[in-house]
Amino acid sequence: MKRFLIHISQGYSIPIGKPLQKEIRERGYEVKWFSESENAKKYLTDEEELLETVQEVMDYNPHIVLVATDSVPHFFPGIKVEIFHGFLVNKWSFKKGHFRIRGFFDLYCTQGPSTTGPFNELKKKHGYFEVVETGWSKVDPLFEETNTMQRINEKPTVLISSTFTTRYSLAKIPEVYDEIKRLSLLGKWQFLVILHPMMDPSIVEKFKNLENENLKYFDTTDIIPILKIADVMFSDTTSAIPEFILQRKPVVTFRNTKPMPHLMNIEKVEDIEKIIEKAFTYPKEVMKEIDAYIEFTHPYRDGKSSKRIVDATLAFLEKDRSYLKKKPLNLLRKFKMRKKLNYFKF
Known part of the structure; x- marks a missing residue:
């Protein structure tokens, strides 16, 4: 049985994960949540199974980590999948906004051509991640x-x-x-x-x-x-x-x-x-x-973006990924992440 982890940092990201949780459970897979934010946790309900500590995440040993925030602990098990916490709204510069590459993700599930094109260009430049256009899970209920x-x-x-x-x-x-x-x-x-x-x-x-x-x-x-x-x-x-x-x-x-x-x-x-x-x-x-x-x-109006995301992550998990380059060392970011979560086990 495949194990999924949904990682959020803000309460407003919960509606991004819920349609995915529904899709994952309907397929008979396991799904749990993690957040380092106490404020975000208070918006979760009894429907969401929350892992309270980093050690619980490590013991859970997810195959796939779905990330609705900008970064993810590199030491979490499983492939790291960026599912985004919002649309591109042009508040920030290209390098500091939606298209900032932090070196933590294996797969980007993009929302539509406006994000797929730039991320494909970044994929060519960096070479250590894949890009699949899926649509955005949060808006699935919008089309029900x-x-x-x-x-x-x-x-x-x-x-x-x-x-x-x-x-x-x-x-x-x-x-x-x-x-x-x-x-x-x-x-x-x-x-x-x-x-x-x-x-x-x-x-x-x-x-x-x-x-x-x-x-x-x-x-x-x-x-x-x-x-x-x-x-x-x-x-x-x-x-x-x-x-x-x-x-x-x-x-x-x-x-x-x-x-x-x-x-x-x-x-x-x-x-x-x-x-x-x-x-x-x-x-x-x-x-x-x-x-x-x-x-x-976001040209998808069928309410099935969650399905496409789960399909894309499972396909990526099973494929031969040896063609991808190694991720950058990112030592400073990795240290900051461990310090933030107070986790220094190796």
Whole structure:
């Protein structure tokens, strides 16, 4: 029986692992979880079997480690598979962002052409890992007909989502907050609010206190059900934007650092209401750009990315990998990882 380990570092990565857990168990394989973050652990439920210590991971001896974070302990048994903790959102530079190669992974399961192309180029350059385009497991439930959440009412529904990074966050701009409050009190739209799990607690409290019959705040890491009941998103640069757009729904962004044609970007607070109003019409020119973006970013709408990931990892596990180069020594990173986890057994 194959043994899988899902490795996360943040609570918001749990919904990435859950569809994979379901797929793995349906095949009769074993799956357990590991996280070094106490905060992430508190979001796990009884459905997830958690390994509390590094020694428990070593004793479990996984064949495959599915990693929804940027790095993984090199000394964990099994092949190391990067499944990513978000989409490419162009916040960071090429070298420091999505395409940073740390020398720990054997296989990258990419989300679509926008990531597959660059990772294939990096594969040619480095030579010690493989790349397979699979789609992203987190969005599998996005394409299921059923939903665990119902619409609050029949009003046009706006989902407000904001990143925690101060220089990008619309939630931290007082004038934007005041405008959201004003619009919610008008009563013509239903507002749903989700903030990044690492958002400043004071900002979270402000939005919780804003709740009224037309605005509801959600404290959850499982945002997919909320995405499904909203018609339009109002956001900044948060990584939830691509997830929402995959549904073919418009996104209004406020001062996005790299506005692109598929986004309805605005710079002024006084434009928020009218552009959201326009977004509800699903403008043809915007929808055309959204369709092109989807094809480039994540063209899979069948809800079977988890299946493709498991297939790819099992195939990679069984294949002759002697053609791959050795991974770099990475001595400093390896030492830092051992120190972080306080594990120095060899």
